[in-house]
Amino acid sequence: MTGPDILLIADDARLIQTTEEALQDFGRLVVRSDPDEVTLSLARNRSVAVLLVEVTIPAREPDWFKGLRAAQAEAVLLLLATPEQLPAVVPLTQYELSEIVLLPVSAAALRDAVARAMQRRRSSRELARLRALVPLYEMSRMFMLQTDLDELLHRVLETAVNETGAQRASLMLIDENRLYLTIQAAVGISTDVISQTQVRLGEGIAGWVAKTGQPLVVNGPDDLPEFLRQSMLGGVLRSALSLPLTAKGQVIGVINLTKTTLEAPFVLGDAELLSVLVGQAAVAIVNARLIKQMEAAYEELSRLEHLKTEFINIAAHELRSPVSIVLGYASLLAEMAPPEMQDLIDPLHSQARQLERIVDDLFHLDYLKSLKEFDPGVDIKTLDLADCARFAVREAQAVAEVRNLQLALTTPEPVWVLGDLPSLRRILRHLLDNALKFTPAGGQVQINVIAEGGEAFLRVQDTGPGVPSEERERIFAPFYQVGSSLRRSHGGMGLGLSLARRMVQTQGGRLWLEARPGPGASFCLALPLAPQKPAGECG
Incomplete structure (x- = not known):
């Protein structure tokens, strides 16, 4: 035994x-x-x-x-x-x-x-050991709350020094290529040494610990791995403790602690005790690194988003005047042209109107971002949602006939809601345009209006291909359409649903795509019910 x-x-x-x-x-x-x-x-x-x-x-x-x-x-x-x-x-x-x-x-x-x-x-x-683990555990919890990487590294090292009485200490991390260790935090070490120190994995005590993942207590030559003994002969003998920082099964760095020969040497118990500290510290370091990377990525996304917004604003302003001129002359030609020219002028006039709507959508996108729910900039009144739905159906009927689609409306009379009339018209126009666009010829678009539980619900259901479940929320993002933007078989900029949802939110309502079996899509609009006191008309 x-x-x-x-x-x-x-x-x-x-x-x-x-x-x-x-x-x-x-x-x-x-x-x-x-x-x-x-x-x-x-x-x-x-x-x-x-x-x-x-x-x-x-x-x-x-x-x-x-x-x-x-x-x-x-x-x-x-x-x-x-x-x-x-x-x-x-x-x-x-x-x-x-x-x-x-x-x-x-x-x-x-x-x-x-x-x-x-x-x-x-x-x-x-x-x-148990008594010592309690404060170490509490300190580990504090590490997990620290998101600034540099501050976290110094706190980890200071805690290790305080718990062991070490005179010198360093915390080294492995580079992205996993070739070298460099000092990221230190106690009792000059800045010149910190900046110049670079240890290859496998070399020296720290390199050996980083490569093997094993802690090492050194109080003399006999404690060193065999291949290190000859290279360290003649050095000043100190008591040293080197611990690997391991997260998710991978060594990410090393903590090195040193005592002079006048102090009580390190023992294996020190390594066992600090293993709790460095284990939690390694996880916290990985988390802090991820947060730092996410913050950098977010800053880059914010910069790109700002550039995109600036481009949209400039483009919308630059396009508004020429589009207005084109639309004005197209309207004039439509009124003055002889009957035999109408077939040529009508497409021109229709496309000019389409350009006007696109530019208008771009202006609204930037404007709506600044609005909040029930914003003073939104004129909330009592409206009949059923009447608004009938107006939207009449407006879209011509497009439905051209595309050989059936457009049907089912609604009680009346359904009073709180809403902004121009916004509500625009919302219904976007919902119907979306349904008509994605429903193949011979299909049907059904609009239903009901009042239930303090809210009014308007559903627009189509018999198109539907939307995959993973795309259900993405379709409400600006400029997003299902499928590659370079292979779109349908027109539009992908702004309609994004604008519709934002306008609904500014009126205290909700807009979502319902999950339903089979093909087709069902968009549901919910608005708060209001007293039956009409203050506006939709038609």
């Missing part, structure tokens, strides 16, 4: 024999009688779990024993003494003594004493 190392410091042959017999299953037992030999032994094996010390040796070498206890602060200490030697034990109780074992002692009694001491050590370490 393997286990922690046990160091017996004694020169009594019988005691040594009893200890070897008692602790043969507890782990590797090292026996030393000379203080100098103990020092050499600990230089090769610094992690000792149990110290068994015959009291006569520290009584002779009190300064040496004080240094030993400081170096092995985490080891369990049992003093072995006869009843006559108990007065010599009293000065040694200041060194976190676990138990006094009276000599002579049987193998079974010694085994029980060591087992009790080791159990107390495990319980004490677990309690200390």
Whole structure:
């Protein structure tokens, strides 16, 4: 059975024999009688779990024993003494003594004493670990709330330094090509060193930790991986701790902590404790990076959106005057031309009207962005939605006949709503234009108006191809149409539905595309009902 190392410091042959017999299953037992030999032994094996010390040796070498206890602060200490030697034990109780074992002692009694001491050590370490995890967990939660990457890196590093007492520290991140580590935050390191430091993955302590993903505690050459030992000979020996920052199974960086030789060295417990910190810190760093990338992307989108808006505004203003002139002359020609010329002039007049509507839509798009629900700029009155629907159907009837479509209206009389008359006319025109545009010849467009639950609902249903479920919200975005803009089989700029929804929202209403089985689309307009006091007409 393997286990922690046990160091017996004694020169009594019988005691040594009893200890070897008692602790043969507890782990590797090292026996030393000379203080100098103990020092050499600990230089090769610094992690000792149990110290068994015959009291006569520290009584002779009190300064040496004080240094030993400081170096092995985490080891369990049992003093072995006869009843006559108990007065010599009293000065040694200041060194976190676990138990006094009276000599002579049987193998079974010694085994029980060591087992009790080791159990107390495990319980004490677990309690200390749990107590330390609480503040670390709270600090980890704070990391997750930090979105500024530079501030987050410095807070992570400062927390690590405060928890370990390190004098110098650095937080290094791996570059996008996963070739080098560079310092992104530091404590106790000059700016020149920070700017010049670039470590290739696999090189040095930090590079080895980044490449392997394994933490490393270095208190001497023996702690280094074999391939690093020769390159670091002759360096100033310090206690160092290097931990990988791992998120989603990938190492993204390394935290390096260093103590001078005058401070208590790092132990594996420090690495275990800080693993909670760096685990949460790595996730927080990834999140902060994503947020930073999203902010940059959003800024770029905002810039492009601003350029697009500026272009639309300029184009609309520049087009308005020439379109007005073209439409004016087209209207004049339509009135003055002889009958035999009407077939040539009517398409010109129709297309000029279409250009006018497009330019008007562009102006409305920019205007509507600045309006809020029930904005003072919108003239809300009590209107008959049924009458508005009839007016829209009459207006669209000619187009329906040309395209060989049936246009039907079902509505009670009347349905009073709160709305803005010009906007409501425009909304219904866009909905009907959209339905007529996408319904093939021989199809039908049905308009239904009902009042229910404090709202009025107007539905425009067609027998066209319908809209895929993933496109249901996108079709309300400005300039969006189902299918590639370069392969559109239908006219228009993709502004109608966007304008209609925005105008509905400014009147406190809603507009959406209903989910329904089979082909065809069903757009539903909802407006708040009003008292039956007409204040406007739609026709």
